[in-house]
Amino acid sequence: MSEELVNHYKPDERDILFLLFEQFRIQDYLGKAPYDAFGEDDARMIINEAIKFTTREVGTLNSYVDREGCKHDPQAGTVTVPPLMKELQRKYEENGWHLLRAPEEWGGQDAPHAVSLAVSEFFSGACAAWAMYTGLTLGAARLIHTFGTEEQRALYCPRMYGGEWMGTMCLTEPAAGSEVGRNAATAVKNDDGTYKITGTKIFISGGDHDMTDNIIHLALARIEGAARGTKGLSLFIVPKMRINDDGSVGESNDVICRGIENKMGIKASATATLNFGDNEACTGYLLGSEEHKGISQMFQMMNEARIGTGMQALSQASSAYLNAVGYARERVQGKPFADIATGKRGDSVTIIHHEDIRRMLLEMKCKVEGMRALTLKLAAHGDRAAVAGEGSEAASKELGYVELLTPLVKAYLSDQGFRVSELAIQVYGGYGYIKDYPVEQYCRDIKIQSLYEGTNYIQSLDLVGRKLNQGGGALVRQLAEDITRLVKEHEADEVFGSDAKALGEALGHMTGTTMQFMKFFQEGQHQLIPLAATRFLEMMAEVTCAYLLLEGAVIAHEKMQELSETDRDYSFYAGKIHSARFFIRNILPGVKMKAEVIASRDKTAIDIADHHFPMVGAD
Amino acid sequence: MKIVVTIKQTFTTEAKIAVDGGAISDKGIKQIVNPYDEFAVEQAIKIKESGGAEEVVVLTIGPERAGEALRQCLAMGADAAFRVWDDSLAAPGAWDVYATVLAGALEKMKPWELLLAGWVAVDDNAAIVVQRAAETLGIPQVLVVNKLDVGDGKVTAVREMDGYREVVEAPLPALVTADKALNTPRYPTLPNIMKAKRKPLTVWTLEDIGVTAGSAGFTRTGLALPPAKTGAKIVEGEPEEAAVALADLLHTEAKVI
Ligand SMILES: Cc1cc2nc3c(=O)[nH]c(=O)nc-3n(C[C@H](O)[C@H](O)[C@H](O)COP(=O)(O)OP(=O)(O)OC[C@H]3O[C@@H](n4cnc5c(N)ncnc54)[C@H](O)[C@@H]3O)c2cc1C
Numbered sequence: 001m002s003e004e005l006v007n008h009y010k011p012d013e014r015d016i017l018f019l020l021f022e023q024f025r026i027q028d029y030l031g032k033a034p035y036d037a038f039g040e041d042d043a044r045m046i047i048n049e050a051i052k053f054t055t056r057e058v059g060t061l062n063s064y065v066d067r068e069g070c071k072h073d074p075q076a077g078t079v080t081v082p083p084l085m086k087e088l089q090r091k092y093e094e095n096g097w098h099l100l101r102a103p104e105e106w107g108g109q110d111a112p113h114a115v116s117l118a119v120s121e122f123f124s125g126a127c128a129a130w131a132m133y134t135g136l137t138l139g140a141a142r143l144i145h146t147f148g149t150e151e152q153r154a155l156y157c158p159r160m161y162g163g164e165w166m167g168t169m170c171l172t173e174p175a176a177g178s179e180v181g182r183n184a185a186t187a188v189k190n191d192d193g194t195y196k197i198t199g200t201k202i203f204i205s206g207g208d209h210d211m212t213d214n215i216i217h218l219a220l221a222r223i224e225g226a227a228r229g230t231k232g233l234s235l236f237i238v239p240k241m242r243i244n245d246d247g248s249v250g251e252s253n254d255v256i257c258r259g260i261e262n263k264m265g266i267k268a269s270a271t272a273t274l275n276f277g278d279n280e281a282c283t284g285y286l287l288g289s290e291e292h293k294g295i296s297q298m299f300q301m302m303n304e305a306r307i308g309t310g311m312q313a314l315s316q317a318s319s320a321y322l323n324a325v326g327y328a329r330e331r332v333q334g335k336p337f338a339d340i341a342t343g344k345r346g347d348s349v350t351i352i353h354h355e356d357i358r359r360m361l362l363e364m365k366c367k368v369e370g371m372r373a374l375t376l377k378l379a380a381h382g383d384r385a386a387v388a389g390e391g392s393e394a395a396s397k398e399l400g401y402v403e404l405l406t407p408l409v410k411a412y413l414s415d416q417g418f419r420v421s422e423l424a425i426q427v428y429g430g431y432g433y434i435k436d437y438p439v440e441q442y443c444r445d446i447k448i449q450s451l452y453e454g455t456n457y458i459q460s461l462d463l464v465g466r467k468l469n470q471g472g473g474a475l476v477r478q479l480a481e482d483i484t485r486l487v488k489e490h491e492a493d494e495v496f497g498s499d500a501k502a503l504g505e506a507l508g509h510m511t512g513t514t515m516q517f518m519k520f521f522q523e524g525q526h527q528l529i530p531l532a533a534t535r536f537l538e539m540m541a542e543v544t545c546a547y548l549l550l551e552g553a554v555i556a557h558e559k560m561q562e563l564s565e566t567d568r569d570y571s572f573y574a575g576k577i578h579s580a581r582f583f584i585r586n587i588l589p590g591v592k593m594k595a596e597v598i599a600s601r602d603k604t605a606i607d608i609a610d611h612h613f614p615m616v617g618a619d
Numbered sequence: 620m621k622i623v624v625t626i627k628q629t630f631t632t633e634a635k636i637a638v639d640g641g642a643i644s645d646k647g648i649k650q651i652v653n654p655y656d657e658f659a660v661e662q663a664i665k666i667k668e669s670g671g672a673e674e675v676v677v678l679t680i681g682p683e684r685a686g687e688a689l690r691q692c693l694a695m696g697a698d699a700a701f702r703v704w705d706d707s708l709a710a711p712g713a714w715d716v717y718a719t720v721l722a723g724a725l726e727k728m729k730p731w732e733l734l735l736a737g738w739v740a741v742d743d744n745a746a747i748v749v750q751r752a753a754e755t756l757g758i759p760q761v762l763v764v765n766k767l768d769v770g771d772g773k774v775t776a777v778r779e780m781d782g783y784r785e786v787v788e789a790p791l792p793a794l795v796t797a798d799k800a801l802n803t804p805r806y807p808t809l810p811n812i813m814k815a816k817r818k819p820l821t822v823w824t825l826e827d828i829g830v831t832a833g834s835a836g837f838t839r840t841g842l843a844l845p846p847a848k849t850g851a852k853i854v855e856g857e858p859e860e861a862a863v864a865l866a867d868l869l870h871t872e873a874k875v876i
Pocket of ligand 1: 168169170171172176177178179202203204205206263271448451452453454455456457458
């Protein structure tokens with residue numbers, strides 16, 4: 001069944017427009033350099049057309065690409081993608097969507113990040129596996145745009161931004177997963193200034209495919225004699241195919257795909273094992289002109305990719321949630337509990353009427369909306385920094401927010417996105433487990449997000465080890481000040497008073513926990529820090545989401561006053577208020593509990609010896 | 620040759636309709652270009668692309684927000700847009716008034732050779748306004764067209780009916796209204812979305828086009844949502860018996876056969 005191409009992707013256009021234009025008010029900076037070409041009407045029309053395109057042309061292929069997957073030909077060392085996905089890529093480029101985020105210098109539109117990120121939710125939500133190819137290409141192209149020599153920029157940027165060639169990021173090796181410093185790929189300088197690259201990279205997304213004639217790998221490798229660890233790594237441009245002097249594609253550059261992974265989800269995204277230089281004929285070009293800068297250069301792409309990863313999780317979770325709402329409105333099963341309890345013999349009802357289903361739907365709703373607010377807030381801060389101008393004090397304050405929110409967006413969205421998609425299955429009951437319905441695929445496709453681009457633990461270390469201390473704690477202080485202002489404004493308020501107070505208290509627990517970290521450090525109890533890091537990231541994300549949901553609810557409440565109950569927007573605004581309340585009253589209380597656990601200095605997980613776990617090995 | 624396409628901004632057919640103060644509430648409802656008008660716009664652009672026309676302009680009667688619909692047409696490839704509005708036009712369903720206004724605007728936009736429009740608007744299903752305007756202008760009209768050729772001062776159109784097809788010719792200037800088999804409307808490309816705002820969009824008042832709207836020859840006296848659907852009935856039993864029972868119900872209860 002369901003072999004035909006049906007779109008199940010449901011975009012939440014209203015919530016996105018709310019966040020952009022009512023809550024974060026991006027129209028206040030649109031029209032200003034560098035976004036002088038973009039007005040509110042442009043942004044709205046772009047969103048509108050992107051929804052049309054994704055629901056008609058992209059979402060229809062999501063289960064098809066999942067079924068088809070990618071195929072590896074071991075003889076030829078090549079990978080083919082589902083044919084209709086190639087066709088989709090062509091349509092995507094024909095319609096110019098690949099130009100949205102590309103710099104003007106290379107024919108792009110250089111759209112504000114808030115707009116391009118909002119739009120990327122539609123593309124990724126409609127077909128995550130496919131959207132990854134263009135996302136990675138954009139990241140790789142931007143690396144060359146930022147760090148490349150003039151010749152490198154002129155050769156690669158127009159072709160990569162223009163869609164002619166795609167790109168990848170190659171960090172991972174069999175011995176180098178989270179520990180990037182164990183990279184064993186080597187680079188030996190040739191007489192002509194190029195490098196001979198040798199090594200094996202694994203798990204490379206988009207590492208091989210037949211969508212473009214060439215693939216430009218950005219690969220980390222260690223130049224002969226360079227230091228150990230990450231500081232000895234350099235970043236190389238390694239094309240799959242050699243490039244002739246006239247820019248045309250030539251012979252193989254000895255980058256061979258040895259296989260692709262058989263995975264849980266994102267099946268149409270080829271996860272490739274790449275052998276570089278098996279025949280000693282792989283040429284790499286140092287990105288830019290400085291050696292040993294690889295890791296800091298790669299971090300530009302990583303940061304961008306981390307935000308994209310969070311967005312990808314959100315996009316799937318949101319559609320899973322909306323599909324669950326749609327299903328719950330149709331499925332008739334069970335009589336109302338109140339009828340049973342009072343002995344009334346009522347009719348069976350649609351499941352959206354059951355208390356437990358409403359609990360799940362509202363949990364999904366408030367999490368998805370909180371997560372989206374977090375992401376678009378991050379993007380708006382980035383845009384405001386660009387408008388303020390590089391190097392200005394205002395810009396560095398805005399960028400501080402971007403840095404603080406990046407690990408939250410990556411880790412919280414991927415963890416909770418997975419849980420939201422799992423709840424969506426629960427709402428469907430047994431049907432959710434069946435491939436005729438879209439939610440099981442969302443759940444499988446989402447899971448990768450907590451793993452790649454640095455596992456979520458790595459994100460929590462970034463938060464606790466780096467971001468908390470940055471500028472002597474300035475980033476967290478800024479966040480706390482903004483939250484406190486909202487709390488103060490509304491704690492005496494009739495409508496939101498108790499919720500504002502609860503937010504204030506949760507914030508106290510969060511900032512209190514940052515003090516705990518200092519104490520652990522001073523007391524030499526170092527192991528308590530990584531033990532608490534993941535939990536702390538969740539606390540901070542929950543406090544920030546609650547803050548943004550409350551801020552949204554206040555706006556919604558004001559706007560509702562001018563509307564009548566039959567207006568569609570009235571229902572939307574009422575829904576926003578319920579989201580904030582549910583989150584604050586049902587999820588935020590967990591912050592206090594986590595703070596207490598962390599403060600209790602419980603070390604059970606450290607005290608338990610290896611051999612206290614069953615003595616099983618990996619098979 | 621110049622082609623004028625008349626379009627209408629409507630709410631989406633999926634939109635949940637709410638009635639507020641005797642009119643359909645447009646608050647929070649998504650507005651689109653009437654889908655049949657998109658076929659007309661696409662056709663006009665195609666004719667221009669194949670060298671059959673120099674200019675494509677779109678025209679609508681509508682309040683400020685209808686500018687979004689015009690902009691979509693500009694982003695699809697139209698060269699210029701015109702919007703006529705007067706607050707007196709807000710009264711619902713005044714098709715005869717709209718036809719007068721449309722004829723006035725089309726008169727002012729002369730010279731043009733081809734007038735294209737969707738055959739019907741999905742919001743009121745009237746299929747009357749542009750047809751009446753063509754009547755006023757005294758030009759031939761070929762309606763609900765599936766295939767269209769333009770050249771040698773005439774249009775040649777194919778109309779599909781149940782079981783047969785008809786080929787019709789008419790001299791220019793003429794009105795042709797589009798059915799959905801005519802073409803597949805393109806999406807506005809991203810670069811064209813950004814370019815659209817630099818294309819001219821002119822707003823006219825009734826005075827500008829020299830028309831007194833007058834009042835409609837009829838008034839809407841009621842507007843109500845259909846009664847809520849009552850529960851479906853499932854006929855149980857063996858297939859043969861169930862089929863007989865179902866036919867019986869369709870005859871006696873639903874009264875459809
Ligand atoms: C589908 C897919 C696509 C991918 N795409 C790419 C790509 O395009 N490019 C690329 O370079 N890589 C890619 N990767 C690789 C991915 O980034 C790595 O899998 C990831 O970084 C984790 O590395 P690992 O799998 O070796 O896990 P490990 O590093 O072995 O981690 C195992 C577990 O140990 C934990 N851990 C590791 N170190 C520590 C520590 N110091 N302290 C505490 N806990 C620790 C981890 O959090 C994790 O829970 C992809 C992977 C997959 C599955």
